Amino acid sequence: MAKLKVLLASSEVVPFAKTGGLADVAGSLPLALEELGIDIRVIIPKYASVKAAGDSTTIGKNVKVYFAENDDYFNRKELYGDKFGDYKDNLDRFAFFSREILERCKREKFAPDVIQCNDWQTALVPVYLNTLYKYDPFFAGTKVLYTIHNMAYQGLFPKEEFPKIGLDWALFHINYFEFYDKVNLMKAGLVYSDAISTVSPTYAKEILTQEFGCGLEGVLKTRENVLSGILNGIDYKLWNPEKDTKIFKRYSADSLQDKYANKEMFQKEMGLKVDRNIPMFGMISRLAEQKGADFVADIIDKMLNMKTQFVLLGTGDNKYHLIFEKIARKYPLFASISLKFDAVLAQKIYASSDLFFMPSRYEPCGLSQIISFKYGTIPIARQTGGLKDTVQEFDPRTGKGTGFTFIEPRSEGLLSAVKKALSVYKDKPLWTSLAKSVMGLDYSWKASAREYVDLFNRIVKRQCV
Ligand code: ADP
Numbered sequence: 001m002a003k004l005k006v007l008l009a010s011s012e013v014v015p016f017a018k019t020g021g022l023a024d025v026a027g028s029l030p031l032a033l034e035e036l037g038i039d040i041r042v043i044i045p046k047y048a049s050v051k052a053a054g055d056s057t058t059i060g061k062n063v064k065v066y067f068a069e070n071d072d073y074f075n076r077k078e079l080y081g082d083k084f085g086d087y088k089d090n091l092d093r094f095a096f097f098s099r100e101i102l103e104r105c106k107r108e109k110f111a112p113d114v115i116q117c118n119d120w121q122t123a124l125v126p127v128y129l130n131t132l133y134k135y136d137p138f139f140a141g142t143k144v145l146y147t148i149h150n151m152a153y154q155g156l157f158p159k160e161e162f163p164k165i166g167l168d169w170a171l172f173h174i175n176y177f178e179f180y181d182k183v184n185l186m187k188a189g190l191v192y193s194d195a196i197s198t199v200s201p202t203y204a205k206e207i208l209t210q211e212f213g214c215g216l217e218g219v220l221k222t223r224e225n226v227l228s229g230i231l232n233g234i235d236y237k238l239w240n241p242e243k244d245t246k247i248f249k250r251y252s253a254d255s256l257q258d259k260y261a262n263k264e265m266f267q268k269e270m271g272l273k274v275d276r277n278i279p280m281f282g283m284i285s286r287l288a289e290q291k292g293a294d295f296v297a298d299i300i301d302k303m304l305n306m307k308t309q310f311v312l313l314g315t316g317d318n319k320y321h322l323i324f325e326k327i328a329r330k331y332p333l334f335a336s337i338s339l340k341f342d343a344v345l346a347q348k349i350y351a352s353s354d355l356f357f358m359p360s361r362y363e364p365c366g367l368s369q370i371i372s373f374k375y376g377t378i379p380i381a382r383q384t385g386g387l388k389d390t391v392q393e394f395d396p397r398t399g400k401g402t403g404f405t406f407i408e409p410r411s412e413g414l415l416s417a418v419k420k421a422l423s424v425y426k427d428k429p430l431w432t433s434l435a436k437s438v439m440g441l442d443y444s445w446k447a448s449a450r451e452y453v454d455l456f457n458r459i460v461k462r463q464c465v
Helices: 021-035 090-107 124-130 159-165 185-192 201-206 217-222 257-270 293-305 318-330 343-352 368-374 385-390 411-425 428-439 446-460
Strands: 005-009 039-045 056-059 063-068 114-118 143-148 156-158 182-184 195-198 227-229 280-287 309-316 335-338 355-358 378-382 404-406
Touching (some): 021 039, 021 063, 021 114, 090 124, 114 124, 156 159, 182 185, 185 217, 195 201, 201 227, 280 293, 368 378, 368 385, 378 411, 411 428
Parallel strands (some): 039 063, 143 195, 195 227, 355 378
Antiparallel strands (some): 056 063
16 A cells, blocks of 8 residues: 655744744654654754755655745754844745745655644645646646644734735635735634644634634634644654763662752852752743743742742743743842744753643643653643643542642742642652653653554544544
8 A cells, every 4th residue: 555645844843943833843744754654754944943954855764845945044053033024025934835845746756745833833625626737737746734733823914915925815705815914824724625634632622712712713613623632742752861961860760869859959050059859940932921920920029938949941022031031030049041943952951850830821731741751750730731641630649640730820820730749748758759750651652652643544534633
């Protein structure tokens, strides 16, 4: 039987370019699909951060990665914008990328059975396939899966920019691109795709509601029959304290004392009070409204008064930078604040922290809690989206559960979860057994990649539900 041919199109892919979880997924899912016998290829813009020479390379055993080249658009330091805001030509850039995805398929003589598009940056692919390429025999058998990693980023542009897409003005219509008098790329992408997925089963249900649908819940409702949720996995070759070369000392569930050695060395490196018995709370996050960093800021005085330490690595909205800079000044020995993107520091924080904050207002899947598990670091998570699917409340009486949770998006809830966590932390044997048990959880791609293969097969057979 011929191999199923899939092209994964993404604006970020580890190890070439990353701003968030999309890059992790786009860099690791293809490796798992390759293991399952899919002819999987990847395409990404050639940004300045792409060090590979030429217009393609390989990852995994032999997964081809195509680079879409256009120095004017992509040879820049950042992916989507700089300190002055989003790049002004983002629509030109990602319309170009979407066209190039299809043109590259033709040049490579690779006619995918399914193109998996990810988020608004590739949302024009299904639109172009159904308009400009509608009668192109090359794509006669090509279907599109649109994977939503975050409903809040839709690719919105002023109406005046619509001609940049190169399509008839008739499509600037409420049933396609038009969204409150703006151009909405995600909306048109959702309408034209053969199937839609998102990154956790709970988020797949949530986005059909007004609270989480970000204005597109109505469009999604009309496509509910082709919408599904598949939980993200992570690549344990990259995220594994037994093999991690970036942390101070490698450890496993059987050598947890070495995790605490990491904590001490980290405290020393960051100028914090050195004491392995101080519970350390980590947070690694885009600093955006979504992530609930303000809940943490609200409780920080109370929390640090309970003899704890807080370590933040994050970058984003300036208002959060100002809040956390102040906290850093106030608590030099108890708060370490790094307002930047730093992959190596992230690994050290996962390894050194005892607990990990994910107080998100919404969370499509969330990878950090899954990474934390592997490092024996216990998440404190709000029960929403993928967090709900992965973090279960720990019950000290039964020893069941994987973290500490709260429901309402309020700092009071977070504080009570912190208190619950600290009371368990005091009981060292109980804490150790919790840390060991989460390290044994399996969130590799094994199960989820199989679900994607099933979905691809259903799409090809036109049975998307
Ligand atoms: P999102 O994709 O919404 O940003 P996820 O939890 O799905 O959130 O994925 C975030 C990924 O980005 C994780 O791998 C996390 O470790 C990483 N990350 C986030 N902020 C930073 C940062 N400032 N420095 C290094 N890595 C970061």
